[in-house]
Amino acid sequence: MDRVSLDQIDQRIFAELTKNARISHAELATKVLLSRNAVRQRIDRMERQGYIQGYTVVSGPPGQSPVSAFLMVYRKDRVRGSDVITVLRTIPEVVLCDVVSGDFDLLVRIEARSLERIQEIWEQIAALPGVTDTVTAMTLSSVIRRGTGGVGNAE
Numbered sequence: 001m002d003r004v005s006l007d008q009i010d011q012r013i014f015a016e017l018t019k020n021a022r023i024s025h026a027e028l029a030t031k032v033l034l035s036r037n038a039v040r041q042r043i044d045r046m047e048r049q050g051y052i053q054g055y056t057v058v059s060g061p062p063g064q065s066p067v068s069a070f071l072m073v074y075r076k077d078r079v080r081g082s083d084v085i086t087v088l089r090t091i092p093e094v095v096l097c098d099v100v101s102g103d104f105d106l107l108v109r110i111e112a113r114s115l116e117r118i119q120e121i122w123e124q125i126a127a128l129p130g131v132t133d134t135v136t137a138m139t140l141s142s143v144i145r146r147g148t149g150g151v152g153n154a155e
Contacts, residue, residue, distance in 0.1 A: 006051065009034065013042055014051065066111040068139040069118050071125060073106040074132045084130040093121055104135065 006014060012032045016023055025043075029036045046052045075084055088094050088108060096109035108125070112118050118138075126134050 006046070010042055010046060010051075013039060014046065017043070017052070066113060067115050067118055068109060068111045068142075069122075070137045070139070071106075071108040071110060071122060072104040072135040072137075073108060073125065074103075074134065075105045075130050076132050077130065078105050084125075084128050087128055088125070091121060091124070093117065 009032055013028060016028055016031055023031075025036045025039045029039045032039065034042075043052065073084065084106070085097065085099075088097050088106075091110075093110050093112045094108055095111050096107070098107045099105065100107050110118055110121050112121065122134065122136055125131060
């Protein structure tokens with residue numbers, strides 16, 4: 001489906017979802033002066049068009065921050081190495097995967113419930129046939145965390 005630009009109401013809905021992705025359709029409707037059904041239809045359309053690409057659930061004990069790491073992945077074939085990306089799409093803890101320029105090919109952010117789960121995911125990725133090497137950087141603390149503001153996911 002073609003991606004149609006967002007009108008002012010869509011932009012207001014998107015901004016509210018970026019602030020609070022769990023807001024009810026009824027509360028959102030009140031904020032943007034539409035019916036609940038109209039809000040639901042607009043959200044459904046933005047999902048179909050790719051403006052909203054997912055909702056994230058972070059598992060683990062309430063109040064405990066997830067463990068996160070960046071994994072720099074080197075692939076055997078930069079141009080035809082889509083098999084690695086296909087597998088990464090199936091791992092729910094992979095919250096970001098960018099193809100980047102420079103020495104390594106993929107920058108992958110993993111958010112998991114434990115360090116052990118990060119290690120399991122790293123082992124899975126490192127064992128993929130298209131991967132030649134990886135470098136891992138554990139996140140020590142997050143000092144800035146913003147919503148994606150129109151790029152894709154609502155947080």
